[in-house]
Amino acid sequence: MVPSEEALLTQLRRGALEYCILATLREGERYGLDIARDLSADGVLLGGEGTLYPLLSRLRKNGLVDTTWVESPAGPPRRYYALTPEGRAALTQFTSAWLRFSAAVDTALEGKSR
Amino acid sequence: MNAVADRFQAYLDDLARMLADLDPAERADVLDAVRGHLDDAVAELGHEPSAAEADAILLALGRPADIAAGAFDGARPRPVAPPVYVAPPRRPVLTGLWVPILVAVFLAAGVLAILVLPGILWLVGIVLLLASPLWTRSDKVIGVLCALAVVGLGLGGTIATISANVSAGSAAAGDPAPAPVETGGSFGFSGALIGVLGLATVAGLVWVLVRGLRAAMRR
Numbered sequence: 001m002v003p004s005e006e007a008l009l010t011q012l013r014r015g016a017l018e019y020c021i022l023a024t025l026r027e028g029e030r031y032g033l034d035i036a037r038d039l040s041a042d043g044v045l046l047g048g049e050g051t052l053y054p055l056l057s058r059l060r061k062n063g064l065v066d067t068t069w070v071e072s073p074a075g076p077p078r079r080y081y082a083l084t085p086e087g088r089a090a091l092t093q094f095t096s097a098w099l100r101f102s103a104a105v106d107t108a109l110e111g112k113s114r
Numbered sequence: 115m116n117a118v119a120d121r122f123q124a125y126l127d128d129l130a131r132m133l134a135d136l137d138p139a140e141r142a143d144v145l146d147a148v149r150g151h152l153d154d155a156v157a158e159l160g161h162e163p164s165a166a167e168a169d170a171i172l173l174a175l176g177r178p179a180d181i182a183a184g185a186f187d188g189a190r191p192r193p194v195a196p197p198v199y200v201a202p203p204r205r206p207v208l209t210g211l212w213v214p215i216l217v218a219v220f221l222a223a224g225v226l227a228i229l230v231l232p233g234i235l236w237l238v239g240i241v242l243l244l245a246s247p248l249w250t251r252s253d254k255v256i257g258v259l260c261a262l263a264v265v266g267l268g269l270g271g272t273i274a275t276i277s278a279n280v281s282a283g284s285a286a287a288g289d290p291a292p293a294p295v296e297t298g299g300s301f302g303f304s305g306a307l308i309g310v311l312g313l314a315t316v317a318g319l320v321w322v323l324v325r326g327l328r329a330a331m332r333r
Contacts (some may be wrong), residue, residue: 032147033154040174048176050129053147054185055138057287075157079150 013045019094020053022087023062029068029082031045032056056081064090117167125172132182144185151175178295208246209333214326217243218319221261225268227326231333243322248329260318267312 003011017039024035035056036049046052059065064087072078083091126149133141155171156163163171175181220239226232243249243257 005222009255031150031154033151033158036151048174048180050148050153050175050178050181051184053144053151054140054181056147057143060143063139072154072157074160076150076153079147085230 007101009044010047016094016098018059018064019091019098021052021055021059021092022083022091025065025081025083025087026091029080031070031078032079059087063087082094117165118163120170121165121172125175125178126152129178129181131294132178133185136182136185140185148175148181160254163239206247209248209330211330213242213246213248215328216322217246217257217326218323221257221264221319221322224261224264225271227265227268228272234332236265246326248326249322250300250325253325257322260315260322263311263315263318267308267315270308 014060020039023036024030024038032052036046036052039052040046040049056065059078060081063084065081066084067079067081069077070080126145129148130141130145133144136144152171152175159167180183216240220235220242223232223239224236227236240258240261243261244254249257
């Protein structure tokens with residue numbers, strides 16, 4: 001049975017998506033909707049915006065992100081997410097591992113198609 | 115707005131229900147975040163959303179089931195603790211089958227406690243009996259009483275034998291023997307007493323042996 005592209009994406013997201021969330025916070029703290037819009041723009045990383053929140057909750061539980069409440073110009077206070085030092089270190093680690101991994105996958109796939 | 119608020123609330127209620135089995139803190143965290151997302155989406159519009167706009171917001175958010183699946187997906191493969199080597203429980207000291215057997219034999223040896231070696235064995239038997247966790251406190255009391263009775267019977271028997279020999283010797287020397295009826299009566303009474311005491315003692319020793327063996331086999 002050949003898995004569908006959507007099923008493959010779901011599998012591939014598992015290892016990488018949490019780090020993509022960390023990456024969106026590299027430049028500074030952001031609120032949930034803002035991150036969700038960013039990651040769901042192309043529909044590859046996030047299927048629905050809501051699936052971001054269990055991941056954020058887990059990242060917070062694992063000490064990789066921190067949250068603060070900030071008054072919003074419009075509407076109720078917003079929860080902002082920011083990288084902790086551990087989160088930043090984990091992101092650096094993942095980035096280096098990912099570069100090796102994706103290069104190896106690229107090489108393997110290209111070699112196969114040749 | 116009421117219809118939109120109701121729709122949002124129904125969405126959150128569905129999500130809350132689907133997250134019912136999640137860790138309560140994580141559940142509250144996810145629900146708060148999704149509620150905040152809806153608030154922000156409405157605030158972003160700058161006006162009260164129409165029904166179509168509310169639908170678009172919920173559509174972008176995705177089905178509650180997908181959010182719940184994401185929450186449980188991460189919760190399922192909990193970090194597995196590395197297998198910890200657990201040493202098999204060590205059998206407590208003095209609980210082997212040999213303990214009740216030695217105790218019974220050594221206590222029985224008390225019948226010859228007048229001699230040095232059986233006396234020492236008898237003492238060892240009592241120490242084993244008191245030290246081993248195989249017996250309850252009342253078992254131990256019975257055991258010690260039996261052990262004392264064994265020594266008493268042994269000493270009594272020895273003295274009786276010696277005195278019988280002495281009186282037999284003096285009778286042979288021509289001294290007047292004690293009245294036969296009196297002797298017979300006293301011997302009959304004390305003999306019966308010794309017999310009953312002896313039987314009770316043997317029964318007590320068997321009891322201690324059986325209780326000890328049973329306790330040892332249960333471990």
